[in-house]
Amino acid sequence: MASPQGSRAPLEFGGPLGAAALMLLLPATMFHLLLVAHSGPARLLGPPPYLPGPEVLWSPQTLLLWLAWLGLQAALYLLPARKVAEGQELKDKSRLRYPINGNPIYDFFLGRELNPRIWSFDFKYFCELRPGLIGWVLINLALLMQEAELRGSPSLAMWLVNGFQLLYVGDALWYEEAVLTTMDITHDGFGFMLAFGDLAWVPFTYSLQAQFLLHHPQPLGLPMASVICLINAVGYYIFRGANSQKNTFRKNPSDPRVAGLETIPTATGRQLLVSGWWGMVRHPNYLGDLIMALAWSLPCGVSHLLPYFYVLYFTALLVHREARDEQQCLRKYGLAWREYCRRVPYRILPYVY
Ligand SMILES: NC(=O)C1=CN([C@@H]2O[C@H](COP(=O)(O)OP(=O)(O)OC[C@H]3O[C@@H](n4cnc5c(N)ncnc54)[C@H](OP(=O)(O)O)[C@@H]3O)[C@@H](O)[C@H]2O)C=CC1
Numbered sequence: 001m002a003s004p005q006g007s008r009a010p011l012e013f014g015g016p017l018g019a020a021a022l023m024l025l026l027p028a029t030m031f032h033l034l035l036v037a038h039s040g041p042a043r044l045l046g047p048p049p050y051l052p053g054p055e056v057l058w059s060p061q062t063l064l065l066w067l068a069w070l071g072l073q074a075a076l077y078l079l080p081a082r083k084v085a086e087g088q089e090l091k092d093k094s095r096l097r098y099p100i101n102g103n104p105i106y107d108f109f110l111g112r113e114l115n116p117r118i119w120s121f122d123f124k125y126f127c128e129l130r131p132g133l134i135g136w137v138l139i140n141l142a143l144l145m146q147e148a149e150l151r152g153s154p155s156l157a158m159w160l161v162n163g164f165q166l167l168y169v170g171d172a173l174w175y176e177e178a179v180l181t182t183m184d185i186t187h188d189g190f191g192f193m194l195a196f197g198d199l200a201w202v203p204f205t206y207s208l209q210a211q212f213l214l215h216h217p218q219p220l221g222l223p224m225a226s227v228i229c230l231i232n233a234v235g236y237y238i239f240r241g242a243n244s245q246k247n248t249f250r251k252n253p254s255d256p257r258v259a260g261l262e263t264i265p266t267a268t269g270r271q272l273l274v275s276g277w278w279g280m281v282r283h284p285n286y287l288g289d290l291i292m293a294l295a296w297s298l299p300c301g302v303s304h305l306l307p308y309f310y311v312l313y314f315t316a317l318l319v320h321r322e323a324r325d326e327q328q329c330l331r332k333y334g335l336a337w338r339e340y341c342r343r344v345p346y347r348i349l350p351y352v353y
């Protein structure tokens with residue numbers, strides 16, 4: 001098994017201090033969001049209305065249910081009826097390096113092992129998609145059913161949030177293979193960030209809009225709902241168009257759907273797209289994802305900031321992720337990447353950023 005970073009790799013996420021702060025802040029933020037979403041004032045920035053005692057936080061039934069959920073997902077993951085896809089070539093073809101005095105906090109956060117596996121069971125790849133993303137959809141559905149029980153039928157806002165996020169998760173599962181080329185799989189280890197992120201952060205904070213709607217019903221008329229659907233459709237069109245264009249091009253550059261696009265050759269033999277979606281900004285897929293994030297919050301109205309937490313968090317995550325990807329691409333492609341940045345100066349939002 002390989003280590004994701006050599007001994008001289010630059011530290012990311014603010015190094016050990018940043019990693020330690022994130023490991024305290026992330027679980028605290030997740031609990032805070034859930035507590036305030038259930039409270040009357042639902043203030044994103046206010047103190048939580050109450051602090052639950054240990055009897056609320058610990059229940060053997062919940063632990064059993066969670067283990068059963070993970071076990072079910074693991075059993076499905078191990079089913080032999082599946083396609084086997086090849087991952088990206090790893091960077092660690094060279095000799096392993098063993099840093100002395102490694103940094104335990106930083107390493108615990110980012111993970112030392114790039115591909116922890118027992119036989120063919122790949123822990124990181126398994127966690128990235130299945131338990132958390134499908135768990136998110138199930139939590140949303142449970143909240144929709146609870147709303148129906150409470151108020152006779154689910155609200156239009158709840159339908160929209162459920163529908164949009166189901167589309168997003170369905171898309172991720174349909175294009176499952178594309179996850180193999182993300183930096184989470186090729187670059188980051190499997191540490192606190194991805195284990196907590198995949199298994200806790202995604203299902204519990206990505207379902208925040210539905211949690212909020214259950215406790216704070218919002219009136220939503222058909223005209224506004226149609227505008228929100230249109231925003232989600234535009235976001236999805238950009239997100240899917242950009243991701244598919246890059247994936248098609250990476251698999252087969254002479255595919256007729258991408259063969260006419262302009263490219264920049266690089267020293268590695270790979271080419272960079274410089275027209276089509278990837279000629280508009282350097283991360284068109286992030287732009288589409290952010291537009292969808294906005295459409296998921298709008299059904300919750302504008303009376304509270306809390307449902308917009310996802311938009312704020314996701315903007316920060318993607319800006320940081322874009323900067324990390326930029327560094328990695330500069331290392332991979334050198335001058336060709338600089339030329340790409342010159343030809344396509346904006347990162348995510350045309351003429352703004
Ligand atoms: N909901 C969520 O919480 C999150 C969602 N996402 C979504 O996941 C998806 C994947 O994101 P992510 O892995 O960050 O990044 P990308 O899918 O954008 O992949 C970046 C890589 O694409 C290649 N690339 C960059 N520019 C070009 C170009 N011009 N032509 C050809 N190839 C290029 C480079 O790799 P190479 O050259 O090696 O192919 C680069 O490292 C996105 O849609 C994102 O929005 C991401 C994070 C969190």
Ligand SMILES: CC(C)CCC[C@@H](C)[C@H]1CC=C2C3=C(CC[C@@]21C)[C@@]1(C)CC[C@H](O)C[C@@H]1CC3
Binds near residue numbers: 129168182194196197
């Ligand atoms: C808890 C931390 C602040 C950050 C944790 C980050 C993780 C939650 C995300 C890192 C990259 C992710 C990706 C996805 C989900 C969220 C995490 C795991 C997708 C699977 C979402 C669906 C997309 O179609 C693909 C994404 C790949 C990256």
